[in-house]
Amino acid sequence: MPPAPRLKRVCVFCxxxxxxxxxxxxxxxxxGEAIAARGLGLVYGGGHVGLMGIVADSAMKAGAEVIGIIPEVLMRREVGHGAITELHVVGTMHERKKMMADLSDGFIVMPGGVGTLEEAVEAFTWTQLGIHDKGIVFLDVNNYWQRMAELLDHMVAEGFVKPEQRPIADFVASPEEALEALARFEAPAVKSWASPQQR
Known part of the structure; x- marks a missing residue:
């Protein structure tokens, strides 16, 4: 029997x-269309507004499974989506992020604000620490995330991120490239945080 495909559901932060x-x-x-075209499911923040609503509507229209997770505090503010496959209403933002991670096999980060950035950084950290082994791909529309790539490179140069951990986050220009990058992602081995001088 052939192995199960690595990617079944993709979490999109936006x-x-x-x-x-x-x-x-x-x-x-x-x-949304690219996720559906590959027969994948979408996991996202559960809202019906902004880029969240657009990616969910697009994936649903193209025939994908769409699972949204939204905390009670944002249910009214972000207008919880009532026309997706599943909508989970959770108690806290922490529960939301954990469920999004548990239900997906990798993360795509689209343009967004501080909340989107926070979700992406936490997902990166969880892979860095070995909590999960999932890749993070930034869809760099119009160079939106270029400064983030430069910041990660700066962290490597200054000794706060190991060079072998830098590829946890990839930066690509198209949805198809993002899905390809997730499909081939291999998590780096988790090593000691201490430098040789500290051991």
Whole structure:
């Protein structure tokens, strides 16, 4: 029997606003379509607004399974999506992020604000620490995430991120490239945090 495919569901982090550049919304639509075209499921933040709503609607329309997870405090503010496969309402943001991670096999980060960045950084950290072995791919629409790539490179240069951990986060230009990057991702081995001088 052939092995099960590595990717079954993809978690997409993205803004609850559409942003000012129409390219962001177009990329969200394309992302939903690309997920469905590969027969994958979408896991996301459960909202019906902004890029979240666009990627969910696009994936649903194209025939994908769509699972949303939204905390009670945001149920009204982000307008919980009522027309997806499953909508889970949880108590806290921490529960939301854990369920999103548990239900997915990798993360794609689209343009968004501080909340999107926080979700992406936590997912990176969990792979870095060996809590899970999932890749994080930034969909770098119009170079939106270029400064994030530069910051990670700076962290490596200054000795706070190991060079072998830097590839945990990839930066690509298209939804298809993002899914390809997740499919081939291999988590780095988790090593001691101490430097040789500290041991």
């Amino acid at each position: 803004g609850a606003n559409p942003g000012l550049n129409p390219a962001f919304a177009e990329a969200a639509r394309a992302m």
